[in-house]
Amino acid sequence: MDGVTMQRAHANTAPLTTSHKRLVLCVLSMAVLVAQIDTAVVNLAVRPIGQFFHAEVGPLQWVIDAYNLAYAALLLSGGLLADLYGRRRAFVLGAVVFSVASVLCALAPSIGWLIGARAMAGVGASLLLPASLAILRVVWRDPGERAHALGVWAACNGLAMAIGPTAGGVLVTHFGWRAVFWVVVPVSVAIMVLAVRVVPESTDAAHRRFDALAQVLGAITLGGLAFAAIEAHQAPAVAASVLVMALVALTWFIRVEARHGSAALVPLDLFRVREFRGAIVATAGMTFGMYGALFLLPLMWQSTGRFNVIGAGIALMPMALVFMAVSPTSGTVVHRYGSRLATAGGVGIIALGLLALGAFSGAASVVPAGIGLALTGLGMGFATGPLMGAAVGAVGPERSGTASALVNVARMSGATLGVAILGAVYAVCGSGASGLRVAMLCGGSVQLACAAVAWRHGAERR
Numbered sequence: 001m002d003g004v005t006m007q008r009a010h011a012n013t014a015p016l017t018t019s020h021k022r023l024v025l026c027v028l029s030m031a032v033l034v035a036q037i038d039t040a041v042v043n044l045a046v047r048p049i050g051q052f053f054h055a056e057v058g059p060l061q062w063v064i065d066a067y068n069l070a071y072a073a074l075l076l077s078g079g080l081l082a083d084l085y086g087r088r089r090a091f092v093l094g095a096v097v098f099s100v101a102s103v104l105c106a107l108a109p110s111i112g113w114l115i116g117a118r119a120m121a122g123v124g125a126s127l128l129l130p131a132s133l134a135i136l137r138v139v140w141r142d143p144g145e146r147a148h149a150l151g152v153w154a155a156c157n158g159l160a161m162a163i164g165p166t167a168g169g170v171l172v173t174h175f176g177w178r179a180v181f182w183v184v185v186p187v188s189v190a191i192m193v194l195a196v197r198v199v200p201e202s203t204d205a206a207h208r209r210f211d212a213l214a215q216v217l218g219a220i221t222l223g224g225l226a227f228a229a230i231e232a233h234q235a236p237a238v239a240a241s242v243l244v245m246a247l248v249a250l251t252w253f254i255r256v257e258a259r260h261g262s263a264a265l266v267p268l269d270l271f272r273v274r275e276f277r278g279a280i281v282a283t284a285g286m287t288f289g290m291y292g293a294l295f296l297l298p299l300m301w302q303s304t305g306r307f308n309v310i311g312a313g314i315a316l317m318p319m320a321l322v323f324m325a326v327s328p329t330s331g332t333v334v335h336r337y338g339s340r341l342a343t344a345g346g347v348g349i350i351a352l353g354l355l356a357l358g359a360f361s362g363a364a365s366v367v368p369a370g371i372g373l374a375l376t377g378l379g380m381g382f383a384t385g386p387l388m389g390a391a392v393g394a395v396g397p398e399r400s401g402t403a404s405a406l407v408n409v410a411r412m413s414g415a416t417l418g419v420a421i422l423g424a425v426y427a428v429c430g431s432g433a434s435g436l437r438v439a440m441l442c443g444g445s446v447q448l449a450c451a452a453v454a455w456r457h458g459a460e461r462r
Contacts, residue, residue, distance in 0.1 A: 016139060016200065020198065021139060021140070021149075023194075023198040024135070024139055024198055024199055024200070025136075025149055025152060025153070026194075027191060027194045027195050027198060027199055028132040028135060028136055028153060028199075029152060029153055029156045030156075030187060030190070030191050030194075031091070031094075031095065031128050031129065031132045031191055032129065032132065032153055032156040032160070033156045033159060033160050033187070034098070034184050034187045034188055034191065035098070035125050035128060035129060035160075036156065036160030036164065037160040037163060037164045037167070037183075037184060037187075038067075038098075038102070038121065038180075038181075038184050039064075039067070039160075039164070039294075040160055040163075040164025040165055040168060040294075040320075041164045041165070041167060041168030041171065041180040041183070042063065042064065042067075042118075042168075042180060043064065043164075043165070043168075043294050043295055043298055044164070044165050044168035044169055044172060044180070044298055044309055044312060044313050045168060045172050045177040045180045045309075046060050046063060046064065046295070046298065046299055047298065047299060047302040047303065047309070048172050048176075048177045048309065049063060049111075049114070049177050052177065053110065053111040053114075055111050057299075057423065057426075057427050057431075058230060058231070058234060059111050059115070060299070061230050061295070061419055061420060061423045062115045062230065063111070063114060063115055063118055064118075064295055064419050065226055065230065065416050065419050065420055066115045066116070066118040066119040066122065067118040067119065067121050067122040067125070068122065068226075068291070068412050068415045068416040068419065069119070069122065069222060069223055069226050069416050070118075070119040070120070070121075070122030070123050070126065071122035071123075071125045071126050071129075071408075071412045072122075072126075072222050072408075072409050072412035072413045072415075072416050073126075073215075073218060073219035073222045073223065074122070074123055074126035074127075074215075074219070075126045075129075075130055075406075075408045075409045075412065076214075076215065076218055076265050076266060076406070076409060077126070077215050077265070078090065078094070078126040078127045078129075078130045078131070079130040079131075079134065079403075079404055079406070079408075080265060081127070082127070082130060082131040082134050083134070083203065083204050084203065085203065086201050086202070086203050087131045087134050087135045087138065087201065087202050087203070088131070088135070088195060088196075088199045088200065088201040088202070089201065090127045090128075090130075090131040091127070091128060091131035091132060091135065091195055091199065092192050092195050092196060093127050094124045094125065094126070094127030094128030094129070094131060095124070095128055095188050095189075095191045095192045095195070096124070096192060097120065097121075097123055097124030097127065098121055098124030098125060098128060098184075098188050099124075099184075099185050099188035099189060099192075100120070100124075101117050101118070101120035101121035101123070101124055102121060102181045102182070102184050102185050102188065103181070103182075103185060104116075104117035104120065105117040105118060105121065105178075105181040106178045106179075106181035106182045107178075108178075129408055130404045130408050132153075133153075133388060133392060133404035133407075133408070134392075134404045135199060135200075135202070136149055136150065136153060137392045137393075137403075137404065138200075138202050139200065143393065144331075144335065146389065146393070147330075147331035147334055147335065147385070147386075147389055148328075148331045150330075150331065150385040150386075150388055150389045151327055151328045151329065151330045151331040151385045152327075152328060153385065153388075154327045154330065154381075154384040154385035154388065155323075155324055155327035155328050155381075155385075159320075159324050160320075163320075164313075164320075165298075165312070165313030165314070165316045165317065165320070166310070166313045166314060166317065167183070167313075168180050168309070168313055169308075169309040169310035169311070169312065169313035169314070170310060170313075171183060172309045173308070173309055173310055211256070211260065211264065211265040213256055214253060214256050214257055214260075214264065214265040214266070215265060217249045217250075217252050217253035217256065218249075218253055218265070218266075220245065220246065220249040221246050221247075221249045221250045221253060222246075222413060222416065223246070224242045224243060224245050224246025224247075224249065225243070225246050225416075225417060225420075226416050226417060226420045227239070227242050228240070228242045228243035228246065229417065229420035229421045229423075229424050230420045230423065230424060232424055233424055233427055233428050253266075254268070266406065270403065270406065274457045275339075275390050275391075275457065276390070276391055276403070277457055278343070278390070278453055278454050278456065278457025279343065279387050279388075279390040279391040279407060279410075279454070280391060280406065280407060280410045281410070281450055281453045281454065281457070282343050282344065282347050282383070282387055282450050282451065282453060282454035283387045283388075283391070283407055283410040283411050283414065284410040284411070284413055284414035284450065285347060285414060285446055285447050285449065285450025285451070285453075286346075286347050286350060286379075286380065286383055286384070286387070286411075286414065286447070286450065287410075287411045287412070287414035287415040287418060288414040288415070288417060288418035288421075288422075288443060288446050288447070288450075289350060289351070289354045289418060289422070289440075289443030289444060289446060289447045290350060290354075290376060290380065290415075290418070291414070291415035291418045291419055292418035292419055292421070292422030292423065292439060292440075292443050293354060293357060293376065293422075293440065293443065294316070295418075295419045295422075295423060296422060296423065296426050296435075296436055296439055296440075297312070297315075297316065297357070297369075297436070298312040298313075298316065300361075300426075300431070300432060300433070300435070300436050301315065303431065303432070304432055304433070315366060315369065315370070315373075316373065318370045318371075318373040318374040318377065319353075319373035319374065319376050319377035319380075320377060321377065322374045322377030322378050322381060323377035323378075323380045323381045323384075324377075324381075325381070326377070326378055326380075326381025326382060327380075327381045327384060327385060329381075330342060330381060330382055330383075330384070330385040330386050331385065331386075333382060333386070334386050334389070339386045339389070339390050340454070340455060342382050342383060342386040343382075343383050343386050343387050343390060343454045344451050344452070344454035344455035345379075345382060345383075345451075346378075346379040346380065346381070346382030346383025346384075346386070346387075347379060347383050347447055347450055347451040347454055348379065348447070348448065348451035349375055349376075349378050349379030349382065350375070350376050350379035350380060350383070350447050351379075351444045351445075351447030351448045351451060352375050352379075352444070353371075353372045353373065353374070353375030353376030353377075353378075353379060353444075354372065354376065354440045354441075354443045354444035354447060355372075355440065355441065355444035356368060356371055356372035356375060357369060357372035357373070357376075357436070357440045358436065358437045358438070358439070358440030358441040358443075358444060359437070359441075360372065361433040361434075361436040361437040361440065362433035362434075362437070387407065387454075388404075388407055391403055391404070391406065391407035392404050392407065418443065421442075422439040422440075422442060422443055423439075425438055425439045425442055426438075426439045
């Protein structure tokens with residue numbers, strides 16, 4: 001880094017007053033809230049969208065996974081660009097792209113248009129969210145204060161899940177599915193305006209550069225894995241060919257990154273840090289089952305006639321409410337008991353929730369599903385903030401954008417593959433309660449394995 005850049009980085013990350021930090025946290029939390037509300041309401045709108053466009057399960061999986069895939073594939077570049085050219089700049093640009101994409105989704109004349117616009121929204125999120133986590137890492141330098149801020153940041157996921165399904169059900173019922181995309185636009189615009197006024201700019205371009213080849217190979221890998229899972233049932237030969245291509249791209253990607261060392265898009269030396277490695281695996285496992293459940297439960301409930309759109313949204317609320325209530329306490333749990341218990345224990349509790357959803361998928365009462373969802377929310381509340389904190393806190397401030405991007409890549413890669421693989425399992429096993437049972441048992445098993453990894457690689461105290 002040259003002297004001018006270094007001076008700029010230090011000047012723009014000077015300690016802020018407590019009241020200024022609260023304003024920054026408000027803006028960062030709004031960004032998480034709008035992105036997660038978008039995901040939550042779209043899950044509720046999947047069935048009406050399918051009816052409107054006469055689409056089967058496969059295209060509906062792409063409505064969800066186009067966003068997830070673009071988000072996951074470009075998060076690496078999003079975090080790097082935030083470090084190189086300015087975290088606030090990346091944050092604001094992400095909000096702009098996300099807003100435009102939401103408008104295009106609302107205007108979609110076909111399912112293909114909608115899938116493309118959802119991918120564009122994922123591009124915006126790939127700039128917006130890693131920049132928000134990197135800004136949080138830079139502004140809150142004290143680990144204790146950062147843990148509290150991360151708890152609030154993570155709680156917005158729960159708030160979005162509480163607001164999203166119910167609001168989505170009401171919007172779809174009274175205004176049609178297009179309304180779920182219009183609703184996020186005003187909040188995105190407010191984020192842009194506020195960020196320019198209150199969020200400090202910071203950069204750290206030390207020995208870093210953009211690697212187009214690695215970005216393309218990473219996108220091919222994630223896209224190929226998701227495509228192979230979604231299309232395996234309908235086109236097994238094509239899916240197998242794409243899977244081979246994805247594995248070749250992954251091998252090539254690792255070789256390219258190994259040559260670039262610390263300047264790589266994904267610096268492989270980060271994975272030598274035990275806590276970082278454990279957080280990445282646990283985060284991917286956490287979202288694999290959780291996002292699969294959020295996609296399949298409303299679809300199954302509405303397809304079987306058990307709930308309408310509003311009823312499905314209300315039925316999902318136990319997970320959201322528990323998540324929202326528990327997340328702000330996760331910093332206290334880490335302080336008292338260590339990050340290993342919070343992360344591994346949280347992922348393990350999610351596994352119990354998914355296994356309960358699978359075991360009682362055909363029950364006449366909705367109470368067992370509510371218990372399973374509440375357990376899932378409890379585990380997410382304990383684990384989400386500490387996992388983000390463990391990953392970002394394991395590296396220096398100069399790598400905060402890259403680390404936040406990687407943990408979000410893990411989160412969205414798990415989500416993408418969860419919707420793809422568990423959705424495929426659901427379809428292959430006949431849909432309905434029987435398909436949900438097998439899918440949730442698979443998801444719960446993955447969660448348990450990742451909880452074991454988190455326990456083995458986590459730190460006792462943080």
